[in-house]
Amino acid sequence: MVQNTNFQSNPQLQTFLSGRQLLVGDIPFSHEEVQQHFENGYVQYREGLVLQNSKYKCNRCGNSESHFFGEFPCVRCGQKCHYCRKCIMMGRVSSCSSLVCWCGPPKDLPATSQPLEWQGTLSEGQQHASDQLVEAVNLHQDLLVWAVCGAGKTEVLFAGIGTALSKGKRVCLATPRTDVVLELTPRLRKVFPDISVASLYGGSDDRHQFAALTIATTHQLLRFYQAFDMMIVDEVDAFPYTADESLQFAVQQARKKQSSLIFLTATPNEKWQRQCRSGKRSYVTIPARFHRHPLSLPKFVWCGNWKSKLEKKRLPENVLQWARSRIQNQKQALIFFPNIRLMEKTISLFRTIDPKIETVHAEDPLRKEKVQAMRNHETLILLTTTILERGVTFPNIDVAVVGAEEEIFTESALVQISGRVGRSSKYPSGNITFFHYGKSQAMIKAYKQIDHMNKEAYRKGLIDYV
Amino acid sequence: MFRGWFDCNYCLICHDRIESTLSWVDLFVPEQKEVVCYECLTKLERIEGVKCQICMRSFLKLDAYYQKGELCFDCYRWEEEPNYKGILTQNYSLYSYNQFLKELIAKYKYRGDYVLAKIFASEIEKKIKEMKPNYIIPIPLSEERIYERGFNQAEALILEAGFQSTNILTRIHSEKQSKKSRTDRIHLPQVFHTTAQVTGKVMIIDDIYTTGSTLRHAARVLKGIGANEIISITIARG
Numbered sequence: 001m002v003q004n005t006n007f008q009s010n011p012q013l014q015t016f017l018s019g020r021q022l023l024v025g026d027i028p029f030s031h032e033e034v035q036q037h038f039e040n041g042y043v044q045y046r047e048g049l050v051l052q053n054s055k056y057k058c059n060r061c062g063n064s065e066s067h068f069f070g071e072f073p074c075v076r077c078g079q080k081c082h083y084c085r086k087c088i089m090m091g092r093v094s095s096c097s098s099l100v101c102w103c104g105p106p107k108d109l110p111a112t113s114q115p116l117e118w119q120g121t122l123s124e125g126q127q128h129a130s131d132q133l134v135e136a137v138n139l140h141q142d143l144l145v146w147a148v149c150g151a152g153k154t155e156v157l158f159a160g161i162g163t164a165l166s167k168g169k170r171v172c173l174a175t176p177r178t179d180v181v182l183e184l185t186p187r188l189r190k191v192f193p194d195i196s197v198a199s200l201y202g203g204s205d206d207r208h209q210f211a212a213l214t215i216a217t218t219h220q221l222l223r224f225y226q227a228f229d230m231m232i233v234d235e236v237d238a239f240p241y242t243a244d245e246s247l248q249f250a251v252q253q254a255r256k257k258q259s260s261l262i263f264l265t266a267t268p269n270e271k272w273q274r275q276c277r278s279g280k281r282s283y284v285t286i287p288a289r290f291h292r293h294p295l296s297l298p299k300f301v302w303c304g305n306w307k308s309k310l311e312k313k314r315l316p317e318n319v320l321q322w323a324r325s326r327i328q329n330q331k332q333a334l335i336f337f338p339n340i341r342l343m344e345k346t347i348s349l350f351r352t353i354d355p356k357i358e359t360v361h362a363e364d365p366l367r368k369e370k371v372q373a374m375r376n377h378e379t380l381i382l383l384t385t386t387i388l389e390r391g392v393t394f395p396n397i398d399v400a401v402v403g404a405e406e407e408i409f410t411e412s413a414l415v416q417i418s419g420r421v422g423r424s425s426k427y428p429s430g431n432i433t434f435f436h437y438g439k440s441q442a443m444i445k446a447y448k449q450i451d452h453m454n455k456e457a458y459r460k461g462l463i464d465y466v
Numbered sequence: 467m468f469r470g471w472f473d474c475n476y477c478l479i480c481h482d483r484i485e486s487t488l489s490w491v492d493l494f495v496p497e498q499k500e501v502v503c504y505e506c507l508t509k510l511e512r513i514e515g516v517k518c519q520i521c522m523r524s525f526l527k528l529d530a531y532y533q534k535g536e537l538c539f540d541c542y543r544w545e546e547e548p549n550y551k552g553i554l555t556q557n558y559s560l561y562s563y564n565q566f567l568k569e570l571i572a573k574y575k576y577r578g579d580y581v582l583a584k585i586f587a588s589e590i591e592k593k594i595k596e597m598k599p600n601y602i603i604p605i606p607l608s609e610e611r612i613y614e615r616g617f618n619q620a621e622a623l624i625l626e627a628g629f630q631s632t633n634i635l636t637r638i639h640s641e642k643q644s645k646k647s648r649t650d651r652i653h654l655p656q657v658f659h660t661t662a663q664v665t666g667k668v669m670i671i672d673d674i675y676t677t678g679s680t681l682r683h684a685a686r687v688l689k690g691i692g693a694n695e696i697i698s699i700t701i702a703r704g
Contacts, residue, residue, distance in 0.1 A: 025614065067476045072580035073625075074616050081616070085579060092578040094616070 042104030062249030116162035124260025149419025293428035404434035559703035601671035
């Protein structure tokens with residue numbers, strides 16, 4: 001639609017709708033006013049659902065799986081309406097509903113000459129990645145930052161974000177987990193003290209804030225449309241393959257046509273690794289931790305038919321021995337299990353070695369308390385499911401995986417689990433043992449990935465020995 | 467014809483695949499498609515044991531003070547009110563209103579996930595066939611509310627169970643019930659209105675039975691236009 005330049009648009013509506021895609025019911029302005037803006041070419045209505053090759057597709061979340069659509073006799077349009085069940089928790093997108101977007105002149109952000117106030121220094125590896133990132137921002141390019149666990153990814157972002165903000169660009173940092181949003185928000189507010197920062201997650205208050213820097217869960221991206229000049233997606237590897245597709249859709253919707261897209265990961269999936277190697281995806285690695293010691297490599301230990309032993313509430317002898325020796329040396333450890341059920345079967349046996357051994361899993365109501373007890377050194381050994389595979393840091397621990405060949409322990413999960421060890425410069429190494437009943441491809445690939453990173457780091461002079 | 471057998475079936479609640487329990491009998495007698503997986507089904511709690519003969523409130527965790535013979539204290543008090551005595555003879559609630567059902571109903575009615583009505587369809591169908599009402603009437607929504615949601619959640623339960631919904635009640639008062647005290651609720655000016663006539667046994671459908679005042683107000687209107695006996699079905703007993 002042609003824009004009527006004589007039309008007096010409402011600046012509040014402009015601020016509210018810029019870079020968004022919202023349902024009519026989510027807009028706190030009168031229908032008449034929104035409609036007026038539409039008639040004058042300032043607001044766009046996009047279909048909520050589209051029919052593609054006789055299949056429905058949700059324009060908000062990209063879902064096109066038929067079992068995620070429902071049908072109902074709609075009072076609004078008087079017809080059988082289809083609707084997307086995948087993103088329904090953000091309000092129902094149905095055949096007769098539209099996504100409302102702003103298409104008038106974009107809301108300007110003030111440019112800030114020196115937004116970054118940070119006195120820290122970067123390691124050599126970090127500095128290299130940081131420079132690449134700044135260049136990607138300047139040239140509106142995409143970049144994958146492949147940084148080992150504990151490399152210090154967040155600091156690497158500072159200069160790039162600062163460059164974007166200094167030019168009045170809008171930046172978004174998206175991550176799959178609310179915990180991470182909560183952890184990053186104060187850190188970024190501190191280093192960008194004069195910048196408006198919105199922190200978005202399910203139930204947060206900043207929902208309608210127009211900010212220069214948005215820190216959000218990836219789920220919240222569904223409310224944005226062509227909003228960001230710089231889009232950073234943290235922990236891309238945290239997504240299972242199927243969820244990856246919906247993430248990619250949300251990211252493409254939320255970024256501007258001309259923008260730079262930065263992915264951060266410690267373990268890119270196989271497809272991405274291939275794309276990196278063949279030159280189809282531009283990337284930069286940080287192969288070493290800031291403390292200049294190599295990553296500890298996992299040891300593979302055969303432990304027989306662990307599954308049948310666990311079912312009978314018994315443990316392979318070498319697993320028990322491994323745990324005993326940690327207790328004797330008073331060394332903290334995490335032991336990973338493929339599922340809650342099998343883990344719970346072993347707890348009574350573990351407690352014969354040490355009564356203070358605990359278990360934790362995703363639905364555990366005491367999850368936070370148990371992790372805290374581990375931090376306080378009240379717990380020596382914590383049995384866990386993959387829930388603790390990432391994000392948690394205990395300075396001096398050993399790690400074991402029981403049943404490492406199970407499907408749930410993907411290459412990326414195993415690299416992440418190994419990455420729990422040796423995080424601090426005081427204790428830069430530790431023991432990682434994969435107990436198995438036959439090695440899996442994922443185990444071998446995880447080993448190779450870690451080994452490869454160490455060799456690369458040595459070659460580049462980022463560590464002093466391998 | 468063969469297609470249906472190999473179609474994947476997904477749980478309406480958790481979206482997981484439902485493991486098919488295909489037996490030889492199913493090849494000849496097409497079974498009804500399961501809509502909820504076993505794990506989710508076990509989280510829906512039926513109301514077992516001794517309960518109020520009118521509203522189905524369970525006596526299991528209820529202090530004796532709130533029991534009056536076969537009735538709960540609430541129903542007993544309704545029966546003391548001359549205007550409401552015998553107005554609702556029986557309520558049947560499918561499940562108790564636990565946290566799981568609370569979230570499910572919230573998603574159904576506030577998020578507008580219509581297809582969740584199918585979860586309750588076969589149970590409601592069974593009960594309607596057993597109780598044999600002449601009319602099945604949904605508790606109405608205000609015009610504003612129904613436009614917002616796109617459908618009436620009580621009516622959807624009737625339609626999905628395969629029956630005709632008799633939409634003869636309208637709402638003339640749309641203030642939120644939950645913010646009122648009990649006395650307010652009883653002496654509330656009538657919220658429902660109708661111009662129709664009915665006879666015989668009438669069934670009212672609602673999503674949740676909390677205090678019973680909504681159902682009783684509707685029942686009173688229906689009694690005034692010719693109903694002999696009024697019963698009700700709700701998904702949950704709060």
